[in-house]
Amino acid sequence: MKKIFKFKKILIVAVLTFFASVVCVVFMFSIISLKSTKAKDAHIKYLEKVSMQDKISTLKEEIESSSSDIEKLDSLFISEEETVDFLNYTEDLAKGFGLEVEISDVSFGESSKETHVLSLSINAVGTFDQVSDYLKAMENIPYEISIVSSSLSYKGGAEESDLWEANISFEVLSIKI
Secondary structure (H helix, E strand, O other): HHHHHHHHHHHHHHHHHHHHHHHHHHHHHHHHHHHHHHHHHHHHHHHHHHHHHHHHHHHHHHHHHHHHHHHHOOOOOOOHHHHHHHHHHHHHHHOOOOEEEEEEEEEEOOOOOOOEEEEEEEEEEEOOHHHHHHHHHHHOOOOOEEEEEEEEEEEEEHHOOEEEEEHHHHHHHHOEE
């Protein structure tokens, strides 16, 4: 009987140990499962942040690459501060070709909410070569211009110094700042 009692005792201890082990395994599994869910959520947040940083980096690169395009576009327009410089540029250009030049009828007109038009007339007098070279140079100035009217007329003079007169009226697109 002692053996049976001892066997029952061992059996009860074994069963209790088994149930304790099962409870421990279930408890550990639930903790691991909970930690796994938290880790998964943290990983998803991390991936979202990495994705957002990549998008921001890409956007910065696009902005940096488009800055040269913006500068090129801005160079086509004359700001209000650059108006005097532009007038001096056209006058110096004419004088550089040896022409007598007069700029007149300078005015501003509104084209849209963001832009306005600088209108001006230039009268240049010189030899035919000087006048034609100046007109070619004006066609290639680095601004958005629209020629309203132009005329070229013979003024006369001695054979070697035949004078020609060019009258050009044009509009330059400007931006309002």
